[in-house]
Amino acid sequence: MSHEHERLVIIRHAPYSSNALREGLDVALVAAAFGQTVSLLFLGQGVLALLKEQAAGAPGQKATLPTIDMLEMYDIDQLLVPQSALDALNLQAAQLVDGATVVADDTLPELVQRHSYVMNF
Template identity: 45%
Template sequence: MSSLPSLLIIVRHAPQGTHWVAEALDVALLNASFGGDTALYFCDDGVTALLDSQTRGALDQKGTLNTIKALEMYDIDTLYVDAASLSERGLEPQHLVQQVTPALLPALLKRYQRSLVF
């Protein structure tokens, strides 16, 4: 059993134009590699990090989908997505994620000992 607290990483930014998503994924991988229970919650523009059609960003960043697909190898198999954020952007849910409505968010946050917002 890990001595690390369970961690929910909240991803609010798009993968292009900033390093927020890449840093969130790095923290997730690091926490999981030390045995920490780790999950990610994608909301706002962060839901675009789950799209198959990602291109390189203005800062020449690679898309994040390959890293997201590799999360399962680190025992990060719990990915949540805000249903309203998907709907507002006209996006379909991805097969990798569990949809969460705003009403369920408080219960989700209580499930984890710590949360970080990126």
């Protein structure tokens, strides 16, 4: 499968810590709404956005989980998490939403390399 014109959005920030997560998801949704193929890579704190037990938003803030769940409606079904990011947070794959895929760390350079557009949030 060619990834020549596909976009990779890297999410590195936790819910509620800043606007970065929200902005990254928005960029992914806009690109998908315009017909682009988009994959998401969650690094570091970004993995916390995928925890399936997240409840409603902190006071005055929008919850993250409904948006994560919505990604598949935009045909964004590659939610990639390196094993080391899970390990660093003492998390198990079972704690993540069903759509998340754990990948080996040594696949990351090639993953980033093969996407023509890569954006960091």
